[in-house]
Amino acid sequence: MRIIRNAALRGREGRWDVAIEEERIAAVETKVDAAAELELDAEGRLLVPAFVNAHMHFDKCMLGDVMRPNESQTLPEAIQITWDHKRNYTPEEIADRAAPVVELGIVHGTTAFRAFADVDTIGGTVPVQGLLELRKRFEGQVLMEVVAFPQEGIVRDPGCAELLSECMDLGADVVGGLPWYERTDRDMWEHIDICFELAIRTGKDIHMLVDDTDDPNSRSLEYLAVKTLEEGYEGRVTASHCGALGAYDHTYAEKVMTMVAEAGISVSSNTQISLVMDGRNDRGLVRRGTTRVKELLAAGVNVLSAQDDVNDPYYPFGKSDQLEVGQYTAHVAQLTYPSELETVFDMITVNAARAMRIDGYGIEPGNRADLVLIEAPSVREALRLIPPRRAVFHRGDLVAESFLESRRHPR
């Protein structure tokens, strides 16, 4: 047995002992009277379920270190640079490049990831093979789901549908999608239909990048909701970005949000990438590019927030830290009051876990012991300071520790 003593827990007064037996939480009590082979005195630090990053392009991460400079500083050149690398990927190179980012995530308390791998006629199945290799390397240390993601579209990239099917056979866990990137609305609907056909045939969930643009003419979320309801896929579909929803007129936006709630679609707002990619042609007040986070929450939609990118041709930052993601989201979605900070924290923990349908998540007896002890006493202080994660547990094992050490030399 392992015991974390004197921890602060969300939604409970006072200090608590959390006992771990094998890979599960055995007890959550004010005082656990038992001997343990490992005891950790939390001294009032905040203990939360391990963070969940449900959207991360591990096949592209860290390309920033090896790519040629983006001379024109434009998105088309970023895409060209990505293609150049994608033509030469090997599964081992992808796994080698991504592994340190997974490591960093673990140190920062994230032990569940949805890893997106491009599937297209440029790189074929190699990115998926790379992330399957990555998943294997971290088996038992994190929960990793591989998403087969049609980065170049499906209808506009003939051969991609077959590659997607092949990737699911290879062992991918989730069917991805990028419907808004198709050339016409008709192709966008066909794209969504193909994804559902594949997901239903393989019994897998769906996670699409939806309307990732500030253009209000991008309307794939509406059809995604309709299709989800028609196929009885409620609770099994996640839509990332949905930036265009923010640009729709309010009447249409309300109609779509009602359908999204009804269809049980989770929405992931990946605020950091939206901030740098959207509103690029705006002058003066520049739009944030994020979806209607507060309105979706008010409509009862499960809203989460994810990292998306780390040091790649699209985004030069990212430290694989869901607390940083949460702090950005708090700024961008203007969630700053005490109850709203709790909501932000839900977006990087319980809501993200719900989107991935992780069972046994949360600090309750019987649940999996995926835990993070944060060097802060409260949710607000955790989001304010983004401090070290004192201890990280995955399935009951202590997988990482960090310590705050600063030296001040006063005069």
Ligand SMILES: [Zn+2]
């Ligand atoms: Zn993405």
